[in-house]
Every structure is written in structure tokens, then in C-alpha cells.
Amino acid sequence: MSETSVIDQETHxxxxxxxxxxxxxxxxxxxxxxxxxxxEATVDYICDVKSDPDWVRxxxxxxxxxxxxxxxxxxxxxxxxxxxxxxxxxxxxxxGARPKRSWDDVxxxxxETFERLGVPEQERAFLAxxxxxxxxxxxxxxxxxELEKDGVIFVNSAEGLKEHEEIFRPWFGKVIPTxxxxxxxxxxxxxxxxxxxxxxxxLKVKHPxxxxxxxxxxxxxxxxRTLIIADEGSELMYMEGCTAPKFETSTLHSAVVxxxxxxxxxxxxxxxxxxxxxxxxxVTKRGIAHEDAEIRWIDCNIGSGLTMKYPGVVMKGxxxxxEVISIALANTGQSQDTGAKxxxxxDNTTSNVVSKSISVGEGRSTYRGQVHIPKHxxxxxxxxxxxALLINANSCTDTYxxxxxxxxxxxxxxxxxxxxxxxxxxxxxQQRGISEGAAMSLAVNGFINDLAQEFPMEYSVELKRxxxxxxxxxxG
Amino acid sequence: xxxxxxxxxxxxxxxEAWETYQSLPTPNRKHETWRFSNLKQLxxxxxxxxATEKLDLEVPADLPAxxxxxxxxxxxxxxxDLVEKYFMQNAAELGSAKYAALHRxxxxxxLFVYVPANVQVEKPIKVTHTxxxxxxxxxxxxxxxxxxxxxxxxxDKFVSADEEAGIxxxxxxxxxxxxxxxxxxxxxxxxxxxxxxxxxxxxxxRDARAKAFxxxxxxxxxxxxxYSRMIGEGAHSDMLSVGIPYGTQQYDQRTYxxxxxxxxxxxxxxxxxxxxxxxxxxxxxxLVDAGAHxxxxxxxxxxxxxxxTTEANSxxxxxxxxxxxxCSHGSTAxxxxxxxxxxxLARGIRPRDARxxxxxxxxxxxxxxxxxxxLIDIVHDAIExxxxxxx
Numbered sequence: 001m002s003e004t005s006v007i008d009q010e011t012h013x014x015x016x017x018x019x020x021x022x023x024x025x026x027x028x029x030x031x032x033x034x035x036x037x038x039x040e041a042t043v044d045y046i047c048d049v050k051s052d053p054d055w056v057r058x059x060x061x062x063x064x065x066x067x068x069x070x071x072x073x074x075x076x077x078x079x080x081x082x083x084x085x086x087x088x089x090x091x092x093x094x095x096g097a098r099p100k101r102s103w104d105d106v107x108x109x110x111x112e113t114f115e116r117l118g119v120p121e122q123e124r125a126f127l128a129x130x131x132x133x134x135x136x137x138x139x140x141x142x143x144x145x146e147l148e149k150d151g152v153i154f155v156n157s158a159e160g161l162k163e164h165e166e167i168f169r170p171w172f173g174k175v176i177p178t179x180x181x182x183x184x185x186x187x188x189x190x191x192x193x194x195x196x197x198x199x200x201x202x203l204k205v206k207h208p209x210x211x212x213x214x215x216x217x218x219x220x221x222x223x224x225r226t227l228i229i230a231d232e233g234s235e236l237m238y239m240e241g242c243t244a245p246k247f248e249t250s251t252l253h254s255a256v257v258x259x260x261x262x263x264x265x266x267x268x269x270x271x272x273x274x275x276x277x278x279x280x281x282x283v284t285k286r287g288i289a290h291e292d293a294e295i296r297w298i299d300c301n302i303g304s305g306l307t308m309k310y311p312g313v314v315m316k317g318x319x320x321x322x323e324v325i326s327i328a329l330a331n332t333g334q335s336q337d338t339g340a341k342x343x344x345x346x347d348n349t350t351s352n353v354v355s356k357s358i359s360v361g362e363g364r365s366t367y368r369g370q371v372h373i374p375k376h377x378x379x380x381x382x383x384x385x386x387x388a389l390l391i392n393a394n395s396c397t398d399t400y401x402x403x404x405x406x407x408x409x410x411x412x413x414x415x416x417x418x419x420x421x422x423x424x425x426x427x428x429x430q431q432r433g434i435s436e437g438a439a440m441s442l443a444v445n446g447f448i449n450d451l452a453q454e455f456p457m458e459y460s461v462e463l464k465r466x467x468x469x470x471x472x473x474x475x476g
Numbered sequence: 477x478x479x480x481x482x483x484x485x486x487x488x489x490x491x492e493a494w495e496t497y498q499s500l501p502t503p504n505r506k507h508e509t510w511r512f513s514n515l516k517q518l519x520x521x522x523x524x525x526x527a528t529e530k531l532d533l534e535v536p537a538d539l540p541a542x543x544x545x546x547x548x549x550x551x552x553x554x555x556x557d558l559v560e561k562y563f564m565q566n567a568a569e570l571g572s573a574k575y576a577a578l579h580r581x582x583x584x585x586x587l588f589v590y591v592p593a594n595v596q597v598e599k600p601i602k603v604t605h606t607x608x609x610x611x612x613x614x615x616x617x618x619x620x621x622x623x624x625x626x627x628x629x630x631x632d633k634f635v636s637a638d639e640e641a642g643i644x645x646x647x648x649x650x651x652x653x654x655x656x657x658x659x660x661x662x663x664x665x666x667x668x669x670x671x672x673x674x675x676x677x678x679x680x681x682r683d684a685r686a687k688a689f690x691x692x693x694x695x696x697x698x699x700x701x702x703y704s705r706m707i708g709e710g711a712h713s714d715m716l717s718v719g720i721p722y723g724t725q726q727y728d729q730r731t732y733x734x735x736x737x738x739x740x741x742x743x744x745x746x747x748x749x750x751x752x753x754x755x756x757x758x759x760x761x762x763l764v765d766a767g768a769h770x771x772x773x774x775x776x777x778x779x780x781x782x783x784x785t786t787e788a789n790s791x792x793x794x795x796x797x798x799x800x801x802x803c804s805h806g807s808t809a810x811x812x813x814x815x816x817x818x819x820x821l822a823r824g825i826r827p828r829d830a831r832x833x834x835x836x837x838x839x840x841x842x843x844x845x846x847x848x849x850x851l852i853d854i855v856h857d858a859i860e861x862x863x864x865x866x867x
Contacts, residue, residue: 076508375785375787378784388794388796390796390799390801392799393767393769393798393799394766394797394799395799396795396796396797397794397795397796398793398794398795398796399792399793399794399805400791400793401790401791401792401793401807402511402512402789402790402791403788403789403790403791403807403809404512404787404788404789404790405779405781405787405788405789405809406785406786406787406788407781407783407784407785407786407787408781408782408783408784408786408810408811409784409811410781410809410810410811411808411809411810411811412807412808412809412810413806413807413808413810414790414792414805414806414807414808415804415805415806415807416792416794416804416805416806417803417804418794418796418801418802418803418804419802420799420800420801
């Protein structure tokens, strides 16, 4: 911290997120445990427990080989990746409980977990359905009857690939091929849990679908696999939130999320990520937007030690739109390496990236982006804005965009800025009797406010809890 | 000039550099500093190095006393200690370490300019380097030092004597001492078969102002690496470039703005106007070291896409490790705005002329920042000549 900085310990505490709120754990009682380390036998064990069809078993084994063959992305990525010891990770754990349909069937201790996560019963009733994941199996799954009547499929991925193979299989692993990167290959080999959603033609789902994920076993990597298909003209908002207990050793979270928006469909995928700071969060997320379709990734990363996540949209049909709205907060010991990939593959496609990051203490936030407009296209537009807020003297921020444009019928622009909370602003607020800590908190919230509004109401509440209230709560 | 007349330190450095060149790997796709690059251009099989180069030096008549302005080989003989102190003191960090070593090992000549404290040279020093002969390479070096309170402007021009495919591996070291002013203009106008690698290294001390401008109009492929380090408070660095590629010309530019101490300022503006099947690559980084508070650093790269077959790649990067920093970067790739065209058409200007006018104005924004009438005229004339070649 520089001598001239106005940020004292109190302020620093004020804007620090109280991470201990996610720090709780329950006695573990797992019926199925694949043990530590990853071998062909691990994959077979998972297949056996989940009674995977042969094609899935084959898919997993092939992916395992790809995972072994692929190096870590060494030439650009954080060296922290080398700290992951794949031999010390548990790749599958389950209490053996079948997915539950009714709330009464949910084990008490899991109910208690939800209680502490703050999912009130009224809210559950309001929500269209809760696919809540405790460890790797869905422990609770509730799809409102009316949705089922409309033909919506909302199940976990294991059920999806067995019960709805004809819809699931053609798109599974097509948006993100196994070999996309080392971690998508790992996920393809050992995936369990995650959601499969199909929205039939023309249906606009009124209420957001939601899933909570929990990691609750030490050294247990969670490898959800989510596939969402929105058929022609349908609309869906899906929400994903994560909190995790604090563990002594590192935990790996490596999900793969694939979205398919058919002609004219609209998918919004909302994430609030608050893993504890010993988690490696290495996620691959990508969507394909067909003609006139729209995919929006709304992403908030607050937790984890290292997050590497670059949601992407492949705009495959004319007039398709892709958008990434991203908020990242990196505190001491954290590295938020996030960004966006916008691949324009048809005429008149439009993409927009707005990223705001806040670096606190010795935290490092990074924007890494790719915009690709190939030959023979016309009328493509990209807008990218990255704003970084540095709170302390030793906070860090990086920006690494890569933009390729071929041809003169497109418009792309990239802008980034780095700033601090100005002393004038804090002084002004203090003049009006607002404490320094509260003033800083207000300024930080002002910085992200326009993006925070992009989150649905339920999540703005959660966002508020995670950023705003916790910042203010620790003042004086 | 024979090797025997060169100082011992230099001969040893050349030997070492040759070994470095041979031991370093040829860049490949995995090297982030060569992302989007045309790596085929780095095939130097069968090239031969000229023993020396034709150097045309134009020194202002009224050069103040104490100023040294000599071909580099001559300076090595007469001012060995001074050259040794400043010559290639920093490693090339933007991808071309191998070619910087090759340059040192095969140095053909160049220019040494030394301006002692509080001496101002008002008229620019001009030098032209000529590449001649098929597969022949020259390695010209430009070393400019301004001591405290000194001022100088140097124009470096790179041309071809013929239509053969030659190679030019040029390095320039610009060392601006406290409160000095150093202006450097490089005009790359090689024939369209030739290749160019240009490595710039600028060091700006306390309250000094350095301007480094590069104009790319020639060559089949040109790679420019520009590194500017601000090492004293109040240091001010302008990094400027204009590129007007056409045909299949490719300009590949890498820049680095390194703020090592507090209260420093850098401003980068690179503008490319692309025609036909040409391609540009821009990769820039602003690095603000921990503790380098109150840094102002700006980076802008704009690509004007004149035709549908052009390609622009931009990687504008930031790495900020300090507080109280004002930084921004912007990168755009777009065609001429229709409104701008209609405005000119409404005034009776023909469409082709309107587009040309807008393109010229687009480039002017960068070179007008040279703020020196004579330097601006030199660049302007070279740009006019290039536009005259575009049909």
C-alpha cells in the first residue's frame, strides 16, 4: 500500500469478502467412492456405478487418453496450474441416493446445508424447479408439473443421456469437443452430475431454472456436465450458483457447459461463483447460436484460488447474437482469469463483451479474450469493454485481448480502462458523514452496479449478499 | 573495414552473439510473441550477409561542437568506450532475441549519434540504409544517445537498390538522458520482395521526452518490435507508427511500454490503413511495475479496412501492478464511415478521392504528433508516394 493511499486496515476489511461464511462441512457418508488418482479403472468404476451405456463408457475412455496426451496450456496460462496434483484428487463420490422428487425425501443434513446456503422454502416454491447437487449426484430434483406438461426436460445429465438419448447424444460433446483443452478432456472422462435441459419449440420458460452445486468432500473434484438445448423460438434463463466449504488442500472444479440455441431461441446462463479460495475452478463454457438466436453468459466470479473461464459463443447462423457480461473480484491469494470468446461464423452476427473486475489486496484479475471474424463474412459487429478497479497499491490487473478481423464489412472495437476509487470521491462521501469503509463499499458497488442489474432478481440478492452487504457488514 | 580494426570487446561480443543465434530456437506457433505471425518469413536458409552496407549520411552543416555523428563502424574505432557503454545493453524481449543476436553477430554498419549535455541539434540528421542483391542481408544499427538537456532528431531510411528479395535486420537503441529530447523517425520503404525485422529499444530517463516513429510502406513482410522503458520520474515516451500495406504486404508489430518508476507517461498510437490482401498484427503491452504509482499510459491501435480482403489482428494488453494509475487501451478495426463519405460526396468530391482523403487524414493523426515541421514533411512525402502507388 502506498503511503499516500487512503485505504487503511478498516477500509480494507470493509471491502474484503468474508469468506468464512462458506466454511462449513458435514460428516461425510459416501457409499460410492472411486478413491484417489485417475486410471482406466477409475473411469470403469464410474461407468459401473452409474450404469453408463456402452457408448458413454467408450466416450469416457477415449477422453481419458486425450486428457493424458494434452499438456497444460503452459505458454500463456498461470503457473499455478502446475500445482494441481491429479493423483491426489477423488474423481467420484456419491452417497448413492437416487435423485429425489419430493422435498420430504431429501436427507436432513442436506436440507440443513440448503438452509445455511439461504435457499428459503418460499423461494423454492417460486422457482420453476430446483436441481440441487450435493456432491456428484443430484440429491434433490424438482421440476414443476406444468413445465413437464409443456414438454420441458429438466433432469441430471446421467438421466438425460439414458432416458433422452435421441435428443442428448447428437449435441453432447459437439459444442465443446473432448480435445478442446486438457480440462474439457478430464471432464469428459469422469463427468458426473450437471443438468440436461431441453426446451421445446416456441416455449418461453417464465421462471428461471436453477441449480445449486456443493462440493463437500476434501480433495474431491467436481466435474459436472451440463447440456442445454433450446429448440426453435424458445427462451430460457438458467442459473447456477456455487458456494463451497473451506478445505485444507486444493480442490479441482472442472465443469463443461454446452448450450445450443436453435433458430430464434434465447438462452441466458447466469453464474455466481463463490468457491473457497483453495479451489481451482477450470471451466469450459460455450454455446452455439443458430440463425436469429441469442446466447448470453452472465458471469460473476468472487471465489476460488484460480479461476480460468472464458465463456464463448459460436454465432453459426445469420443475425445470431452473443454476449458475455462478467464481474470478477480477486482478493489476496486469488487469481480471476476470466474472459470471453466470440467466434463469428455467419453474416450480420453481433457480439458484446462487458467485463468489470475489482482487485483487492494482492489479488490479480485478468481479462483474456478472443474475437474472431473470418473471411467472406459481412456485417459482423463486436464491442468489447473491460474496466478494472484497483483497490490497493499491490492489487494487479491484466488485459490480454486478441482480435482478428478479416474484411472491411465489420466493425470491432475494444476498450479497456484501469482506475482507482478517487480520493475526491471518498472525501466527498466522508464529508456527508459516511465512514471511509462504507464510502469505499459504495464506490465499489457503483462500479459494478450497471452489470449487477443484469442478474435476475434472485441472484442480485445473492450478489448483494456476497459483495455489498458483506463489505458493509464488517465496517466498525 | 576488416575485423582487425574493431575493438576487442566488440569482436568477442560478435562471437558470443553468433553462438547465441545458433543456440536459440526458431520461433514457432507456441510462442505467444509470435501469435498470428507468418513464421514462414523466418526461413533464412540460403541468405548471405553483406560485408558492409552503403550508408548515405546527411549531417546538418552547422553541427554543434562536441556532437558525434559517425558511421557506427568508424565510431567503434574512434569512440570504442562510448559505444560499448550504450550498444545493445538490453535483451530483445518481444520475441526476436534470436535475430537481435544475429544482428549483433553480422552487423554491417549503422549510425552513432552522441549529443553531449545541454547541446541542441535543431536540424534532423538523416541516414539511408540500402539493401542490394538477391538474398543478401544487411544489419544496420542506429545508436542515439542524448545526455542531460540535449536534443536531437534522427531520420533512418531503409531502401532497396534493386528489385531483388533482400533482408534487413535493423536494431536501434535510443537512450534519452535526463531532461533531454530525442526524436527518431524510421521509414521502411524496401522493395516489395524484401523482408524487414526492426527492433527498437528506448530508454527514457528523468524528465526526458522520447519519440519513436515508424512508417511502414515497403517490404513483403515487416516485423517491428518496440520497447520503451521509463526509468526516471517525469519520463515521457511517445510511440507512433503508420502502416499502409497493400497487395500481400504484412506488417507485424509488437510493442511494450514499461513503467518502472512512479510519475511516468507513455502514449502509443499505431495506425494501419489496409488495402487488398494485406494483413496487420498488433500486440501491445503496458506493464506498470509494482510501486510505479501515478503512471499515465495509453495505447491505441486503429486499423482502417479499405477492402474486404484485408485482415487485422490485435492483442492490446495491460499488466498493472501499481496504484493511482491512469491506463487505457483501445483497438479498432473498421471500414470508412459511410457518413464521412457522404459528407465529402455532397461537396462534389469523387468517391475514390473521398476515400483517399479520409485514409490520408487517418494516418496524419499519428505522424502529426511528431510536432516538428521538417519531420512531418518527410513522413508526409513518403506517405504521399505510397498512396500514389495504390491504384
